[in-house]
Amino acid sequence: IWSSIDFDKDGKQTDCLRLPISTDLSAYGWIPIPAICLKNGDGPTALLIAGTHGDEYEGQIALMRLSRKLKPSEIEGRIIILPALNFPAVRSGRRVSPIDEGNLNRLYPGRAHGTATEMIAHYVTEVLLPTTDLVVDLHAGGRSLDYLPSALIRPGTTAKQQEKLLELLDVFGAPIGLMTDGSGGGGNTTLPAAAESTGALVITAELGGGATLNREGLDLAEQGVLRLLKHVGILPSCDVSAPGPVRIMNGSGTDLLVYAYADGLYEPMVDLGDEVSEGQVAALLHSIDKPYIEPEEIRFARGGLIACKRFPTLVRRGDCLFELMEDLAPRHLQG
Template identity: 55%
Template sequence: MVSPVWTTIDFHKCGVQSDYARVPYSSDTSAYGWIPVPMICFNGGDGPTALLTAGTHGDEYEGQIALRRIARALCQTEVKGRIIILPELNRPAVIAGRRNSPLDGGNLNRLFPGSAVSGPTAMIAEYVTEVLFPLADYVLDLHSGGSSLDYMQVAYAHRGHTPEQDHRIGDLLDCFAAPNSILTDGRGGGGATTLYAAAVAHGVAALTTELGGGQGLSQAGVRLAEDGVRRVLHHFGIVPDLVAPASGPTRKLKILPPETAIYAPADGLFEPLVEVGAPARAGQAAGYLHLLSQPLADPIELRFKADGIVIYRRYPTLTTLGDALYGLAAESER
């Protein structure tokens, strides 16, 4: 089935083109309208193709800003391969400043490989899967903790389906050089329904990031995203003359199982005691949950269930039963 999403960009034409991925959307005010998803294509001829995305969740801003900086730099630099940039991939969510689309409630990073006959969010996923993945050799989907999580700086990748793909993914992680890198088996966090997992299923070398988080903007996260993308474009010969800082060491981690995470046992006010990136010990006090409407009640003491490293922590204080409060990682030999 041909994707209903379309663009005027000719991905095989050399030069710089800027347009939209036009996502059909019939609304009360526009029966035959479309949603504009900004897209830029830099094509310098022979060479690998990098697909760069941000705004998969609308409240995650570090990647959105970094890709704008990269796009402006590419306008002044010779490109040998091809680069396709979508800095506002879930544009309705970006405009609303929300994780999910206000149009259909869709979480784009839980809808891959997508659908051509569902809502606009699934259509975006289908277009990326069916049209853009076949063009790409490398995929980088830039995320951060957004408004609900404070997140350690980390790059994630799924393991490849062949030794050759596995090697390319490892090379991509080392080149991006986040302070921490994780090869995941896909448990939790969306599994196979995420953009980077779907890219790997299509034979592409792909990674995603967490660049910090919380309300506002992490300048350190923006720098990591821009520096990492620059290193990737330079290293793989897509933009050989692009200025890129040298890579530093990356610590290999593994995510601990979901049952080691701490979730809110009731509605309340979350008082954390341990910072992101800090070590945690089983039984150690992690924080308190102060119960709403019960000002004389003792707070619920929260304790870690395993040894590890705090990889994320809930940012908002107001908390609902079931909210994720802490997640743990541990050092890995791989």
Template identity: 50%
Template sequence: MKSRVSSAIDFNALGVQSDHARVPYSSDISAYGWIPVPMICFNGGNGPTALFTAGTHGDEYEGQVALRKLVQLLSRSRVEGRVIILPALNQPAVAAGRRNSPLDGGNLNRVFPGNADGGPTSMIAHYVATELFPMADLVVDLHSGGSSLDYFTVTLAHPGRDDVEAQAVRRLLDVFAAPYSIITDGSGGGAKSTLYAAAEQCGVPAIATELGSGATLSRDGLTIAEDGLARVLREYGIAPDLEAKQAVPTQFVRFIREGAIFSPCQGLFEPFVTTGEKVSTGQAAGVVHRLDETPSDPVPLTFAAAGTVAYRRFPTLTATGDALFGLFDAQ
């Protein structure tokens, strides 16, 4: 089904064009309105096409800022291929500073490949999957921990459907060169409903990042995003004159499924370790102070496996089932 989202950008025209992906939305105050999702296209002619997105979750800021800075950089640079940039992909969530859209509650990274006749979040996903992926030779979707997680800096990728796709994914991870990289089937997160999983199903090499923690801006995460994007554009011949720092080889690691800890009750989360810290099996991870039983002892949390802390919950207030810790280790 054809997307109902439209744009005035002619992606085949040379030069720089800026407009919106216009997402139809009928509200109480605008019966025939549309949501403006900012988009810019740099087209220098022959060469690969890179699709860069951020703001898939509205409370994750390193990618949003990195892409806005990249727009300014590319405006002064020679572009031989094509770069399509959407720095606020879920614009309603970005404007509200929330992970999910305030319009329909949609988590954009859980609804791919979307639905042309769905709500605004699903329509955005469908537009990306049906209109933008077919033009793209590579995809980078920039995420960070957002309001709920303190995340160690990693890139994530699905493995590809065959050896050729696997090599293309590996090359993209190596060129972006975040400190750590994880090839995953997505079973611990959004499975096949994420942006980078949907790109895999279209045969497009794609990576997603985790660059920071909290609803703020990590300087280190922003730098990693800027350097990684510049390396990608340079090494793929899209913007060959960009200055790019030489990459330190990424280290490939894997999530330890049995290492995840979830809150056993509602309460106040007191962590004993932080992200990037190495932990051992049986080590105390923290406690949860129960809200409903003030005289009771806090509920202890213990690591069931050894590894490195990939993420921990950022807010202190927690509910039953909230993810508190995740681990990875070297492959």
């Protein structure tokens, strides 16, 4: 991947990253990944990403807005904006790329000469992350899940780094701040995992779902990003609303996820944001092959707060139905 953007040049540049692709009708072609770079002198670098999954829209629109609104004269340092990082997936409105069926947030650190999606992951890992201080990666639940507006961090590699990450959750201002190691959802193949060796601080947001646009999530994305940019000193004079209270929670552990163990139609018995207890009925699973039998009761293995919920009613064995989170231990107990 290459670009005509000079990331060391002051001012505002708008162009694209060029993802090389060779097809029957375009032997030496490339796919454009829109990119915006704003720089003014020395200072921290923030990398703002949306469109890792193409059917998640709040972050994409928030970064489009910011790319139009922000001016180099207002900043101290550098902002790189990628509103549609996995552009083939964005263009097709899909979670994965139509070119190689690649899920970008399961392919880090990527490969320079791999599939299209692996090349994107490699460019982020090897070119962008080493020069970045703050990464904001904006997500939602896509077609299959609906999320409470929330922000996520991985556990810090040191107590000092973990405290900085917890601070980012407070500044971003999502009602829920979640610490998770990615158990059941990508683990060490995600962007935050790839950034650990570089020292860049990464905060991820989940802003809605169902491949629809959540207005609350959209506003949170824009205001939260501005608060973070002000916090790290890139937008020192930014006039932005103060964050609300943040409930810090834990999301590590596969037993916080609830799955379907058969095909059928799932009837949820709880909703987003509900507090549930161990053994409580989460959903009824109705068999489409044997409609005359009683539905299977699916129960929670642990108690907690429902962070996300499956959107489509038709399910197959192995589909995730719910994800729980639980209150984190006192914040002075650092990893």
